[in-house]
Amino acid sequence: MSRTTSYPQTMPPTRPEIASDGPKASPTRWTQLATSADHKDISRILIAASFGSIFLAALQLLLMRLQLAVPENVFLKGVTFDRLLSVYGETAIFLVALPLVIGLLYYVVPLQIGSRTTAVPRVGQIGLWLFIFGGILLYGSFLFTPPEAGINPLPPFSDATFTPNNGVDVWIGSTGLITLGLLMIAIDLLATLHNLRAPGMAWRRAPLFTWAGAIVTWLFIVIAPIFLAAISMLLIDRLYDGGFFAGDAGGSPILWQHFSYLFFTGVYMAVSITFLAAIGEIIQTFTGRQVHRKAVIWSFVAIAIIGTLAWTQNMLTAPLPSGWKYFGMLMSLALIVPFGLIFYNLISTVSSSDFHMRAPLRFALGALSLASIGLAAEIAQSTIAVATQLSETYDAWAATHFTLIGFVVFGGFAAVTYWYPKMTGHELNEDRAAKSFGLMFAGTLIAVLPLFAAGVAGQVTDSYRYFAYEDFQVYNVIAAIGTLILFVGVILAVGNLVKSRTEEPAATPDPYRGDSLEWLALSPPPAHNFDVLPDVRSTRPMRDIREAVIRRDTETAEAEGAAQPVA
Amino acid sequence: MIPALLPRSRKPVSLFISLAGVFTAFALNASPAMALSLNPDAASPGIKDSNTLHWILFVVIVAVIVVVNLAILRAARPRTRAVSPRPGRKVSQVRLAIGLGVFALALFVVATIFSDKSREIPAVNSVPVAGQVKGEPLEITATGQQWLWRFNYPDGAFSYRRLIVPAGVTVQLDLVSTDVIHGWNVPELTGKAQAVPGETNTIYFRADDPGTYTNRSSVFSGQGYDTMEIEVQVVPPAEYEAAIIELKRDIQRAQDKVELEFKLSQKQAEVGEVAGKKMKAEINKVDIESADSE
Numbered sequence: 001m002s003r004t005t006s007y008p009q010t011m012p013p014t015r016p017e018i019a020s021d022g023p024k025a026s027p028t029r030w031t032q033l034a035t036s037a038d039h040k041d042i043s044r045i046l047i048a049a050s051f052g053s054i055f056l057a058a059l060q061l062l063l064m065r066l067q068l069a070v071p072e073n074v075f076l077k078g079v080t081f082d083r084l085l086s087v088y089g090e091t092a093i094f095l096v097a098l099p100l101v102i103g104l105l106y107y108v109v110p111l112q113i114g115s116r117t118t119a120v121p122r123v124g125q126i127g128l129w130l131f132i133f134g135g136i137l138l139y140g141s142f143l144f145t146p147p148e149a150g151i152n153p154l155p156p157f158s159d160a161t162f163t164p165n166n167g168v169d170v171w172i173g174s175t176g177l178i179t180l181g182l183l184m185i186a187i188d189l190l191a192t193l194h195n196l197r198a199p200g201m202a203w204r205r206a207p208l209f210t211w212a213g214a215i216v217t218w219l220f221i222v223i224a225p226i227f228l229a230a231i232s233m234l235l236i237d238r239l240y241d242g243g244f245f246a247g248d249a250g251g252s253p254i255l256w257q258h259f260s261y262l263f264f265t266g267v268y269m270a271v272s273i274t275f276l277a278a279i280g281e282i283i284q285t286f287t288g289r290q291v292h293r294k295a296v297i298w299s300f301v302a303i304a305i306i307g308t309l310a311w312t313q314n315m316l317t318a319p320l321p322s323g324w325k326y327f328g329m330l331m332s333l334a335l336i337v338p339f340g341l342i343f344y345n346l347i348s349t350v351s352s353s354d355f356h357m358r359a360p361l362r363f364a365l366g367a368l369s370l371a372s373i374g375l376a377a378e379i380a381q382s383t384i385a386v387a388t389q390l391s392e393t394y395d396a397w398a399a400t401h402f403t404l405i406g407f408v409v410f411g412g413f414a415a416v417t418y419w420y421p422k423m424t425g426h427e428l429n430e431d432r433a434a435k436s437f438g439l440m441f442a443g444t445l446i447a448v449l450p451l452f453a454a455g456v457a458g459q460v461t462d463s464y465r466y467f468a469y470e471d472f473q474v475y476n477v478i479a480a481i482g483t484l485i486l487f488v489g490v491i492l493a494v495g496n497l498v499k500s501r502t503e504e505p506a507a508t509p510d511p512y513r514g515d516s517l518e519w520l521a522l523s524p525p526p527a528h529n530f531d532v533l534p535d536v537r538s539t540r541p542m543r544d545i546r547e548a549v550i551r552r553d554t555e556t557a558e559a560e561g562a563a564q565p566v567a
Numbered sequence: 568m569i570p571a572l573l574p575r576s577r578k579p580v581s582l583f584i585s586l587a588g589v590f591t592a593f594a595l596n597a598s599p600a601m602a603l604s605l606n607p608d609a610a611s612p613g614i615k616d617s618n619t620l621h622w623i624l625f626v627v628i629v630a631v632i633v634v635v636n637l638a639i640l641r642a643a644r645p646r647t648r649a650v651s652p653r654p655g656r657k658v659s660q661v662r663l664a665i666g667l668g669v670f671a672l673a674l675f676v677v678a679t680i681f682s683d684k685s686r687e688i689p690a691v692n693s694v695p696v697a698g699q700v701k702g703e704p705l706e707i708t709a710t711g712q713q714w715l716w717r718f719n720y721p722d723g724a725f726s727y728r729r730l731i732v733p734a735g736v737t738v739q740l741d742l743v744s745t746d747v748i749h750g751w752n753v754p755e756l757t758g759k760a761q762a763v764p765g766e767t768n769t770i771y772f773r774a775d776d777p778g779t780y781t782n783r784s785s786v787f788s789g790q791g792y793d794t795m796e797i798e799v800q801v802v803p804p805a806e807y808e809a810a811i812i813e814l815k816r817d818i819q820r821a822q823d824k825v826e827l828e829f830k831l832s833q834k835q836a837e838v839g840e841v842a843g844k845k846m847k848a849e850i851n852k853v854d855i856e857s858a859d860s861e
Contacts, residue, residue, distance in 0.1 A: 156748070388757075
């Protein structure tokens with residue numbers, strides 16, 4: 001402990017005084033929020049947009065499931081269903097998953113590394129507004145023609161010849177703006193990570209979530225330009241008679257599948273890494289133990305590289321040379337190693353320690369449970385012989401939805417409830433959170449488990465109806481009921497987040513006795529995050545500070561006790 | 568409010584309720600056999616290997632899910648007494664990684680063996696049917712178009728929507744498309760494969776027993792996607808040849824009918840022209856006569 005003796009000198013006062021009044025505040029809260037280049041304001045808008053979009057995505061999913069609950073249903077027209085499906089896919093990926101990933105990282109990581117700002121805040125601000133306009137473009141298109149070419153608009157179907165209306169152009173424009181915006185925020189975050197770490201915050205001492213931030217932003221900087229290039233090519237094909245994806249003009253429709261699946265697989269991996277890291281932080285805080293950092297961080301790196309290289313796993317039915325298919329199979333099966341290591345380390349840390357079950361931990365364990373079902377089911381989707389049977393059916397849909405609902409919705413609620421006191425300055429209502437968790441968990445299982453059976457029975461995705469003789473109804477009825485329960489649960493959980501801001505008592509800066517530096521800042525943090533920064537000497541700087549405070553207090557008490565003669 | 572009705576308990580009640588609900592619903596299903604039948608009836612040798620692999624993977628997947636979730640439930644159990652601060656058996660991360668790697672590699676080897684077997688070209692050992700080169704598979708081209716499949720048999724016959732194949736004969740199916748990507752989807756015989764414009768996706772199968780398999784395309788292709796059916800009719804070779812002759816006759820008949828109608832319409836047009844000229848002449852004559860009379 002001799003190394004930590006210098007702490008009392010660099011330690012912040014227990015009640016930090018604000019050094020100055022700061023810049024003059026803008027007239028209203030809204031103009032301040034809208035014009036702010038502060039990473040916390042930008043992230044709060046991104047996270048709020050993401051939770052608003054979870055509601056929209058759940059509503060779209062509910063409408064589609066109601067349509068499919070009855071064979072040959074006439075509740076929705078075919079074209080309405082296609083539009084709902086396309087918009088649902090884009091909402092789930094580009095308006096729920098990605099902004100939640102980037103928003104959480106952009107909020108928490110600068111605080112965790114003890115930075116007072118981000119490296120290039122204006123770049124982040126531009127990114128936010130590109131994202132907002134992308135979202136407005138997508139939902140504004142409901143006034144005209146929303147996209148209707150499916151979740152992944154495969155050319156030549158998405159080419160102007162076969163989808164002449166502007167739906168696909170809207171898809172290209174909105175996904176492009178959103179991807180570009182989030183890419184700029186990721187660049188800002190990466191610059192911050194490499195340049196603005198607090199003294200002593202070496203990479204080997206960086207928290208798990210910071211590592212996830214570094215890996216995910218690097219991954220995003222690799223995959224996002226590929227996607228931006230691909231959609232630009234599609235736009236040229238559509239508007240200016242290009243031939244990138246036209247088989248008869250020297251291009252190939254397969255090329256689009258390579259580009260788009262590379263991006264979507266990378267996003268899947270980015271989502272997995274981010275929320276596994278958030279779950280790791282939650283588990284570390286509530287159990288008071290550290291996971292095996294080296295194993296978990298190297299597993300994140302492995303997931304980012306191997307997982308993204310497994311993109312041909314989505315193309316096992318396409319006319320590809322066999323080598324590509326076996327490569328995709330090998331890479332996706334190799335993912336068993338990093339995912340297995342992470343799951344083992346996270347679960348065994350919980351298993352071997354004492355803890356109080358709080359809302360974030362509940363959501364985190366729920367996320368692990370649901371994601372384990374989806375990831376295990378992907379094993380079958382990864383092998384050529386079985387994928388030719390099951391891909392493009394509801395079995396594949398169910399596997400993807402278990403993983404993504406597990407990570408994005410449950411992991412997202414876990415992360416947001418965990419950092420909720422930090423972000424809003426208020427406690428979260430635990431009772432309501434536990435109830436909404438129960439509804440959401442039950443709803444997800446009921447909504448998605450029967451779809452495995454529907455997929456094995458042969459129900460193909462993307463079709464707005466099936467026929468009575470096909471005998472799929474029972475699975476779809478159960479799924480519709482489950483989706484309804486999930487929808488109610490999501491509304492209650494989001495409502496709890498909104499309500500707790502006004503109803504619950506104010507939170508202290510460090511409500512859980514966390515280990516990383518974000519708990520040093522006030523709740524909510526001021527614009528400059530920290531008044532005083534410590535020298536970071538270990539992977540658990542906040543614990544060092546708490547220990548130093550206790551030591552100083554006892555030393556002071558002893559000194560006072562020694563000064564006074566004992567009566 | 569619904570949440571008020573939920574019991575407050577530390578046990579994972581929602582998990583048990585939802586699982587019980589799903590399994591009860593399955594048990595009440597009119598055809599529980601369908602929920603349990605993991606695979607389509609394998610009617611081609613390759614599909615039998617696919618099904619075997621799926622059974623192996625099904626057991627592996629269920630085992631993984633059960634083990635992981637039991638571990639999570641055990642980890643989340645309510646603590647009635649303090650967990651001993653002494654950490655349990657230390658597990659080496661490297662050994663764990665090697666173990667998982669061996670598991671993944673074993674799965675890859677098993678999956679590769681069965682995938683190779685399922686992609687093998689079934690042996691050609693039957694008497695060749697009409698249009699088949701001896702020792703070579705019977706080559707049929709399936710063309711996807713919005714929203715119909717067209718099948719071109721050797722020696723000129725073709726059919727729409729319904730593919731007729733001889734039982735016991737190895738078929739080479741060349742999948743092509745004239746417009747957008749279509750999903751060939753007959754799980755009982757071939758599994759799925761994309762028909763991509765500009766490329767040929769070749770798959771092989773051998774249907775051993777007569778039967779009819781009805782399925783739908785599996786890649787979204789637009790508004791008529793839900794009606795894009797595929798029907799594969801497997802018939803004995805003699806019936807296949809008869810059916811092909813019938814198809815050709817139908818095509819010839821349709822061709823004859825079209826030609827006949829064309830000729831008829833041409834004749835009618837000619838007749839009309841002649842009659843028209845006659846009428847015109849008569850009208851002119853009447854006009855001239857009337858002009859003369861005035």
